[in-house]
Amino acid sequence: MEQPRQLPVGEEIFLDHIAHFVPDMAEAHREFNRLGFVQTPYTEHRHIVGEETEPVPSGTANRCIMLPEGYIEVITVSDASTTLGGRAKAQMERYVGLHLIAFGCADPESVQGRLTLTGFHPEPLVHLKRPVGLADGGEDEASFTVCRVRPEDMPEGRVQYVAHHTEEIVWQDRWLHHGNGIVALRDVVVGVESLDKVAARYCWFLNQGGPKPLSEHVWRIPLDRGGVVIVDEEGLGALVPDAELPEDGPLIVGYGLLSEDLAKTEAFLKERGFAPESVDGYLRLSLPETIGGTLFIAENEEKLPWIGG
Numbered sequence: 627m628e629q630p631r632q633l634p635v636g637e638e639i640f641l642d643h644i645a646h647f648v649p650d651m652a653e654a655h656r657e658f659n660r661l662g663f664v665q666t667p668y669t670e671h672r673h674i675v676g677e678e679t680e681p682v683p684s685g686t687a688n689r690c691i692m693l694p695e696g697y698i699e700v701i702t703v704s705d706a707s708t709t710l711g712g713r714a715k716a717q718m719e720r721y722v723g724l725h726l727i728a729f730g731c732a733d734p735e736s737v738q739g740r741l742t743l744t745g746f747h748p749e750p751l752v753h754l755k756r757p758v759g760l761a762d763g764g765e766d767e768a769s770f771t772v773c774r775v776r777p778e779d780m781p782e783g784r785v786q787y788v789a790h791h792t793e794e795i796v797w798q799d800r801w802l803h804h805g806n807g808i809v810a811l812r813d814v815v816v817g818v819e820s821l822d823k824v825a826a827r828y829c830w831f832l833n834q835g836g837p838k839p840l841s842e843h844v845w846r847i848p849l850d851r852g853g854v855v856i857v858d859e860e861g862l863g864a865l866v867p868d869a870e871l872p873e874d875g876p877l878i879v880g881y882g883l884l885s886e887d888l889a890k891t892e893a894f895l896k897e898r899g900f901a902p903e904s905v906d907g908y909l910r911l912s913l914p915e916t917i918g919g920t921l922f923i924a925e926n927e928e929k930l931p932w933i934g935g
Contacts (some may be wrong), residue, residue: 628871630694630695630810632694632695632790632793632797632848633732633790633793634728634731634732634850634851635662635729635732635929637732637733637833638731638850638851639652639729639730639832639833639834639849639850640696640729640730640844640850640851640852641696641729641730641733641792641811641812641813641814641849641851641852641853641854642696642697642722642728642729642730642815643690643696643697643698643699643726643728643788643811644699644726644727644728644811644878644881645688645698645699645700645701645724645725645728645784645920646699646700646722646723646724646917646919647702647703647714647718647722647723647724647725647726648700648701648702648718648722648916648917648918649702649703649718649722650702650791650916651668651687651689651700651702653741653916654700654702654916654917655668655700656660657685657691657911657913657914657916657917658689658691658700658859658917660897660898660899660900661806661895661913662804662805662806662807662808662894662895662898663691663698663804663805663806663808664690664691664692664800664801664802664803664805664813665686665689665690665691665700665803666689666692666758666801667759668688668689668702669686669687669688669689669756669757669758669800670683670684670686670687670689670756671683671684671685671686671688671752671755672755673752673753673754674752674755674883674911678885681753681754681755683704683705683708683752683815684708684710684711685702685703685704685705685706685707685708685709685710685711685712685714686701686703686704686710686711686714687701687702687704687769688700688701688702688756690796690801691801691804691810692796692797692798692802692804692875693804693808693809693810694802694809694810695770695809695810695811695812695851695884696810696811696812696851696852697797697811698805698811698881698885698930699726699728700917701714701725701726702714703715703718713777713784714784715784715863716851717784720872720874720875720878720884721872721877721918722916722917722918723913723917723918723919724783724814724880724881724918724919725783725784725786725876725878726783726784726786727782727783727784727786727814727816727854727878728772728786728787728788729783729786729787729788729832730787730788730789730790731773731787731788731789732789733791734744734771734772734773734782734787734788735751737773737787738751738773741773741775741831742832743829744774744783744830745830746779746820746830746831747776747779748771748774748775748828749774749775749846750769750781751768751771751772751773752768752772752773752774753771753772754767754768754770754771754772754911755767755768755770756768758792758795758796758797758798760779760795761789761799761800766792766795767792767795767821767887768792768796769791769855770775770788770789770790770791770792771788771789771791772786772787772788772789772799773786773787773788774786776910779844780827780831781875781876782816782824782875782876782877782878783878783891784830787907787915790934794818800816800923802873803884806885806890806891806894806895806906807885807886807887807888807890807891807894808883808885808886808891808923809884809886810883811852811881811882811883811886812853812881812882812883812884812927812930813846813852813853813854813855813881813882813927813930813932814852814853814854814855814880814881814882814904815855815865815878815879815880815881815882815920815922815932816854816855816856816857816876816877816878816879817857817858817859817861817862817869817871817877817878817879818857818858818877819858819859819871820858821843821845821856821857821858822874823851825845825847825856827838828847828854828856829847831852832847832849834847834848834849837856840932840933841861842860843857843858843860843861843864844856844857844861844864844865844932845857846932846933850869855882855932857932859871859881862877862879862924865879865910865920865922865932866879866880866910866920868912869920872903878919879919879920880918880919880920880921880922881921882922882924882927882932883921883922883923883924884921884922884923884924884926884927885909885924885925886898886925887921888907888924889910891909891923892904893918894910902921902923905931906931907924907929907930907933908922908923908924908929908930909922909923909924909930910922910923910925911919
């Protein structure tokens with residue numbers, strides 16, 4: 627079976643990854659292991675500042691769950707005195723869970739210029755690096771270019787663009803096969819007070835023509851791979867009955883995943899002590915409080931609740 631194309635080309639935009647912000651990486655590691663996910667080793671982020679040539683610590687560290695399409699990142703604070711570490715710490719003080727949405731692009735410089743013209747305030751491009759172990763026992767360095775906007779431009783979290791420069795190092799085959807049968811990240815779900823205002827903002831941010839209203843309370847902005855699902859409080863209640871919007875702003879609710887065999891995924895999760903709910907052809911699983919968020923799992927995207935529900 628041919629490996630899906632991982633990265634966008636030209637002006638394509640993919641949902642590249644989402645990230646859980648967690649206070650205890652060891653506990654998060656145990657929970658994602660129990661969920662059946664293979665995780666990459668713990669590594670600290672580094673970035674290049676200004677005209678410097680040597681990267682310096684960013685103040686955050688991660689593990690990643692690599693999928694044949696997209697990935698899930700788990701981030702913790704390693705140094706809260708840095709700008710990035712301080713921001714991550716403040717976000718976790720709101721709630722533990724999903725605080726980052728990264729969209730894949732091929733040309734971050736062009737994206738930065740477009741965002742400026744459409745009223746956003748992009749920060750200088752950040753060149754990130756992190757060491758990555760290789761299957762043969764050696765080590766190489768993964769590199770990325772990230773385009774972020776100021777936090778108040780996208781108040782639901784750290785919403786950014788990323789361009790990967792080392793695909794073969796990041797998506798190693800040994801990390802792509804998970805016991806739970808999950809094979810792809812598809813959509814991210816954002817809970818907000820006002821659908822029209824947030825949908826317009828995301829359409830500008832993503833250079834898309836307009837959202838697709840799936841119901842009065844659920845809208846979706848489709849991308850070249852994946853999409854952004856925006857729900858108001860009533861829509862959120864229908865998707866996750868116990869969830870509520872925080873009083874201090876929007877919420878990244880959860881994300882859609884695709885399974886190669888939904889029955890296998892359900893059986894695996896139950897065997898590991900989880901209680902996924904089977905709802906109209908998909909599974910819904912609220913994750914432990916130590917990692918936060920809700921998973922929506924289906925065999926194809928038409929079965930995800932905001933598309934086929």
